[in-house]
Amino acid sequence: MIALINVVFLLLVFLLIAGTMAAPLPGGLRLVEADALEARSPPDAAVVLEDGTLLYRGAPVTMQDYAAFRLAEGGDVLRLVPDRNLPAQRLVDLVDALRQAGASEVRIVAERTVR
Template sequence: MSQRQSKPRTPREPTIALINVVFLMLVFFLIAGTIAAPLDPRVRLVETDELEGRAPPDAAVVLADGSLLLDGRSITPEALAETGPILRLVPDRELPASELVSLSRSLREAGAEEVWVVTERGLQ
């Protein structure tokens, strides 16, 4: 009589246990996490529609045509990079993003350590 040799079973990976752990972590963080309380309905937020927008005093303004202004005077990117290691740019809304990226890159190559873009932020 010949007996069949059974193949040794390979151990299964514990994927069910992993799924259970991930699910328990999800439930834990949902319960333990804090959710921001809604704003009190009696609070009326300040409206800033009528305010005049101004650039920070140490920021350079980038016009829609790509020219730079610092303190109201025209300046080159190389001269702007020499004003300090951290530069702030206030770009015009109509300035193409590719030109802003190119300008930022040229400022970094000219010696600026950091280039910050100052934008307008509003509550929705």
């Protein structure tokens, strides 16, 4: 029984010390509310519509042209903003095509939902 009391006491001491390490936020601080921000894709990202059409900077392009243009600019990390209703297999095919065109990494830009 004494061993159990010692363990509980040590846990209590640990939690008291660990809890005071992080400084509390100032009382009058108001944090930014991100739910009212307008969402925009990164300027170097290509948008993939539901039907598979690729748009870069608002103009339709082919996957090869997008890859060639971004790689010529020195960006070997390419970004895609797919439509929610784009079939997953089509997205995988587009990513494979970008990798074969020379992209070292393809990032999918998605919306983070707050729950």
